[in-house]
Every structure is written in C-alpha cells, then in structure tokens.
Amino acid sequence: MLSIGSIVLGVSDVPRATAFWTRALGYVPRDEPEEHWVVLAPADGEGPCLSLGRSDVPPSPRPRVHLDLYAADAADQAAEVERLLGLGARRVDWDSYPDDPDFIVLADPDDNLFCVIDTSRG
Known part of the structure; x- marks a missing residue:
C-alpha cells in the first residue's frame, strides 16, 4: 500500500521558504538543507513531509494542487x-x-x- 511521504513545492528561494514553512508548521529539516533542496518533516515524526525545491517556474494563479x-x-x-x-x-x-x-x-x-x-x- 502506498502512502504520501512528501508534498513538494517549487520555490524561488529555498532558505526563505524553509524559514517560513518551519515556523508555519513547526517542521524541521529532515537532513542538512542543500542550496536548492530541503525536506521538512514533522518534529514529532508523524505525518507527510514537505519538500522545497528550487524552481524557476512561476507559481500558477490557479494551482491544481495546493x-x-x-x-x-x-x-x-x-x-x-x-x-x-x-x-x-x-x-x-x-x-x-x-x-x-x-x-x-x-x-x-x-x-x-x-x-x-x-x-x-x-
């Protein structure tokens, strides 16, 4: 059976997005953040991760997934x-x-x- 392990967001600035989402959700980096990629995990280990990856594509004003x-x-x-x-x-x-x-x-x-x-x- 599959489960959601991580939801991935494209971002223009990984450190800025990391600062926002860690404070917003109380998540922590799962591993040492890289310049263009980080996986954030719930501090208690329960639930899906949120991955932030560097993207040059602008966000959609009507995203199909959010x-x-x-x-x-x-x-x-x-x-x-x-x-x-x-x-x-x-x-x-x-x-x-x-x-x-x-x-x-x-x-x-x-x-x-x-x-x-x-x-x-x-």
Whole structure:
C-alpha cells in the first residue's frame, strides 16, 4: 500500500521558504538543507513531509494542487491566519469564494497558494 511521504513545492528561494514553512508548521529539516533542496518533516515524526525545491517556474494563479491547513474552529482559523501573515504570508483576493466559506486563501512568500480551513463546520 502506498502512502504520501512528501508534498513538494517549487520555490524561488529555498532558505526563505524553509524559514517560513518551519515556523508555519513547526517542521524541521529532515537532513542538512542543500542550496536548492530541503525536506521538512514533522518534529514529532508523524505525518507527510514537505519538500522545497528550487524552481524557476512561476507559481500558477490557479494551482491544481495546493495545501489545506486545518484549524480547529473559526477562532483558531483567525488566529492562525494572523500568525501566518506575521510570518510573511499574504491574503489572496480569491474570486471563487462560495457564500460563507470555511476556508481562507493565502500565499506563502513564494506566492504558492494554500488554504486555512475551519474544520468545525464539517
């Protein structure tokens, strides 16, 4: 049976992306980071890794694959969004929000889009 070992993001600046995602997720480098590649792993060893690889391709404004980060409820979601903004994320003016969305679209410092989801809404 297969399992997801790592999700890979293309980034223009691996050290900057490493600084953002380690603080955002509480992950740590699995091995010594290289100039153009790093694998970040959960500090407790549980869950998939996030790999950051140097890419010259600009991020898509409508990516087919993105990260969903789960928050426990609306208050947790709001707090996490503010924390992530403080780490260098930015809000995205998403034109496809449904009425009363349970997610907020953000972009990391490399403009990779991701969502923060209020999971209490089912």
